[in-house]
Amino acid sequence: MICLGIEGTAHSIGVGVVKETGGKCKVFSNVIKIYRPEKGGIHPREAANHHATYLADLIRDSVKKARVDFPDIDIVSFSRGPGLGPCLRTAATAARALSLSLDKPIIGVNHCVAHLEIGRGILSDCKDPVLLYTSGANTQVIAFAEGRYRVFGETLDIGIGNCIDKFGRTIGLDFPCGPKLEELASKGERYLDLPYSIKGMDVAFSGLLTAAEQYYRNGERVEDICYSIQETTFAALTEVTERAMAHTEKDEVLLGGGVASNKRLQDMVQTMARERDARFFVPSTDLCIDNGAMIAWLGLLMYNSGIRMKVEDSFIDQRFRTDMVDVTWRD
């Protein structure tokens, strides 16, 4: 079975082609185009226009790179949500057109669950992890329990990536600010106290963001502020992940989302895992960020477990929560 997946929840439009072999995921191709606003954050309409401009080429490109022909594709999947409406609709429209013209089934998938499943699909030994999913919009600690992927902890206000981007914009960095902020942080020498906000297994970052901006206005060294932001927020994220692992009694931890490519975050979670004799997993960066391959893989899993979707039911869902998905492909 070969599935082509289209991802389009936010700033990225991606197309991936994957195949299942022996229960594992083989990525044939995974191409992506990222919308980068000239200034400020993502403008949903501008992002959707960007996606519409490049999507047809990306689909052709992904099929070519996968060394398959269009008739070889068995299923077409797309990111149903959560995400920005105009972006989701652009990806869904392309998926419907492709499904109808190839006369192949369509399936809409949950973006957050796809981030988790791609880890399980790609990495051997990654079977039942707690996922720390950190991106611009999303910050969730997810694990499988009682037939669903449950959100054990999440942000109560803004995503960690959003927090980083907002501070980055304050100090004049370009979007996405994560990699540049990481570099600045590596030159930090002095820790500046920042609010450490944990509520049960939930986190909150807006207070920390305000405090960090205050430090900037007061003339503190930018490197020190970036260092303090990373140390504080990542410690909180690592702590809630560990709490979720203790709570669910799981001994695997998986990273996903764009912020997962931050080396310091990887470091901290890996150290935490080692200290509690747990295994640590992180997919390669192209599979951590928003991408089509993970959408294709989840589409395949769902289809193989008997889930079917009619084109007329393939509407999008901007508020598609992780725990709304009935996980039929796992025991």
Next chain:
Amino acid sequence: MTEKTIIYRGAEAEIHLANYMDHRVVQKKRIQKSYRIKNIDERLIASRTREEVKLMTEARLHGVSVPIIYDVDQENGVITMEYLQGKRIKDILNGLSEKERIRICNKIGESIARFHNNDIIHGDITTSNMILLDDRVHFIDFGLGEKNSEIETKGVDLHVLMEALESTHSLYADCFDYVLDGYKRELKEDANLVIKKIEEIVKRGRYR
């Protein structure tokens, strides 16, 4: 304390079984975490140990069942307290009859109201942090707590429990309503203000 006495290893602390002046006690030792820098680690261990003892002592004065505290070693993050040989609510809740489940959830709500009446915020109200013993629900692990009189903070406190019930006891979705029934009965201020706030907090989250 030897390795053998560890009876539970949580995310942030080890629970040791020990003897203290002829009492069977547990010692809760917060563990240094090498993933975080020393500055943050020391700050968290000291403040959480201090807050936990303060809040537990005060909650006890107001009729909330908590273990008796015998000793505190703030520097090393160790609290010596009464050993409660009961059952975690997390482990028994799903197996109770409906009638019993309602009764226990009511009790949980009443206890939460009793500490909220005194502006004590638990900070991590989950069914793992409640122990049933002698038909009383004992609360443990106040380490993320604080003193706070705001409706917002009380709402967040209950929201943590709501999420814990949804994720760990999802087949019994009505549990939280029964907790709120008990809460309403016992809370001195208007409980509906807190309940309204919970709804607001839920909506504030992503994709609600």
